[in-house]
Amino acid sequence: METDQFSGFRLRPGRAGTTVVALQLRVPELRTETSADGATHIVENYELRFDEASLLARIETLRSQGLDVTLSQEALHTLRAACRNAPVRAGRHLPTPEEVARALGPVAQITGEAVLVTAQPPGTAEPVILHVNSACARLSGFHAKELRGMKLSLLLETRDKRASAAGGTERRVSLQRKGGVSLPLDLSEAPLLVEAEGPYPCTVLVARPAEPDVHANDLDSERDELTGLRGEASLLQAIAADLLLPGAKPRRQSCIALFRVNGFEEIAARHGHRVGNAVLLGVADRLASKLRQGDLACRLGDAEFAIYLGNIGLSQTKASVSRLHNHVTEAPVPTPQGALPVKLVQSVTAIDWRDGDGDVMAALKAKLAAARSALPAPAPAQMAALPPARPG
Numbered sequence: 001m002e003t004d005q006f007s008g009f010r011l012r013p014g015r016a017g018t019t020v021v022a023l024q025l026r027v028p029e030l031r032t033e034t035s036a037d038g039a040t041h042i043v044e045n046y047e048l049r050f051d052e053a054s055l056l057a058r059i060e061t062l063r064s065q066g067l068d069v070t071l072s073q074e075a076l077h078t079l080r081a082a083c084r085n086a087p088v089r090a091g092r093h094l095p096t097p098e099e100v101a102r103a104l105g106p107v108a109q110i111t112g113e114a115v116l117v118t119a120q121p122p123g124t125a126e127p128v129i130l131h132v133n134s135a136c137a138r139l140s141g142f143h144a145k146e147l148r149g150m151k152l153s154l155l156l157e158t159r160d161k162r163a164s165a166a167g168g169t170e171r172r173v174s175l176q177r178k179g180g181v182s183l184p185l186d187l188s189e190a191p192l193l194v195e196a197e198g199p200y201p202c203t204v205l206v207a208r209p210a211e212p213d214v215h216a217n218d219l220d221s222e223r224d225e226l227t228g229l230r231g232e233a234s235l236l237q238a239i240a241a242d243l244l245l246p247g248a249k250p251r252r253q254s255c256i257a258l259f260r261v262n263g264f265e266e267i268a269a270r271h272g273h274r275v276g277n278a279v280l281l282g283v284a285d286r287l288a289s290k291l292r293q294g295d296l297a298c299r300l301g302d303a304e305f306a307i308y309l310g311n312i313g314l315s316q317t318k319a320s321v322s323r324l325h326n327h328v329t330e331a332p333v334p335t336p337q338g339a340l341p342v343k344l345v346q347s348v349t350a351i352d353w354r355d356g357d358g359d360v361m362a363a364l365k366a367k368l369a370a371a372r373s374a375l376p377a378p379a380p381a382q383m384a385a386l387p388p389a390r391p392g
Contacts, residue, residue: 282333
C-alpha cells in the first residue's frame with residue numbers, strides 16, 4: 001500500500017510559478033550532497049516532488065505492476081484542482097486565442113469533438129470562453145469570434161456533475177445553440193496552464209453527444225396529456241438535436257409525415273368528447289406501435305399527428321407512411337359507443353437542412369407549415385359515412 005511508504009502529500013510551489021505535489025515519506029531518504037567548499041554531508045529527504053506529468057507516469061507504472069495508487073490518485077486530483085483554481089494577480093491579461101492555441105496544440109483543431117478553453121478573470125464570479133475549435137463553433141451556431149469573451153453560463157447549462165472513470169470531472173450539460181435550440185451533451189474537463197506573462201490557469205472542456213438514454217429523457221419533457229405523445233415544441237427540439245449532434249452524417253436525409261383524422265370535428269360533435277378522445281387515443285397508439293427505433297411521434301393539434309423519420313429517403317418514407325396509414329385505418333377504432341371507422345389524410349415533407357444553412361428551428365417550422373399546407377382537404381362524403389350515435 002502507498003500509505004505504508006507515504007504519510008500523505010502537500011502542494012509546493014514549483015518552477016516558474018507552477019504548483020507541484022510533494023508526497024511525504026514515512027522513512028526519509030538519505031542523500032549525499034557536496035557543499036560549495038567541497039565538503040560532503042548526508043541529507044535526509046522527507047518528500048518526493050511530482051508535477052502532473054511525472055505523477056501520471058508514476059500512477060501508470062504502479063498500475064502496470066498491480067500496485068496501489070490511491071494516494072497518488074488523490075494527489076493528482078488535488079493538484080489539478082489547485083491548478084484550475086490558482087489565483088491570478090490583478091491586472092494580468094487573459095491569454096490570447098493564439099496563446100491558447102499554442103498550449104492546446106493541433107489536436108483541438110482536428111478532433112471532431114467540440115473543444116472550449118475557459119478561464120476566470122481576476123475579480124469575476126464565473127469563467128469566460130477564451131478559445132473554441134471549429135467543431136465547437138459549428139455545433140453552437142455562433143462564429144468563433146462571437147464566443148470569445150462570452151460567459152460560459154450563457155452557452156452551457158449544467159444538469160449534473162460527477163466524477164468520470166478516468167479520474168477527471170464530467171458534466172451533463174445543455175448547450176444553448178444560437179437560435180434557441182438546446183442540445184444535451186456530456187462534457188469532460190481538465191486543467192490547462194497557458195503561457196501568458198507566466199503560467200495562466202485555464203480549463204479545457206470537451207463536449208460529446210449525451211448518452212442515448214439521457215438524450216431521450218431530455219426530449220421527453222413535454223407530453224400531450226391525452227395521448228402521451230410529444231407536443232410540437234418537443235418534437236422540433238428533438239429533430240433539431242438529432243440534426244445538430246456532433247458526428248451526424250453530413251448528407252443525411254430525414255422526413256416529417258403529417259396525419260389528420262378526416263371528419264374528426266363531426267365525430268366529436270355527433271358522438272361527444274369521450275368518443276372523440278377514444279378515436280385520438282386509438283390513432284396515437286396505432287401510429288406509435290409501428291415506429292422504427294429512433295422515429296418520433298407527436299400530436300400537433302386536435303386531430304393532427306406528426307412522425308419524424310430520421311436517416312431515411314423520401315421514397316422510403318412515403319412507403320412507410322402508406323403502411324402506417326393502412327395499419328391505422330384497416331380496422332375500426334374501439335370507443336365507448338362502439339367501434340368507429342377512421343379515415344386519415346397525410347403528407348410527407350423532406351428535411352434538407354444542413355449545418356451552416358442558418359437557423360434550424362426556423363427551417364423546421366417552415367417545413368412543418370409546408371407539410372400542413374400539403375394535407376388534402378377533408379372529403380365530405382367520407383365525413384358523412386359515420387354510424388349513428390348510440391345512446392348512453
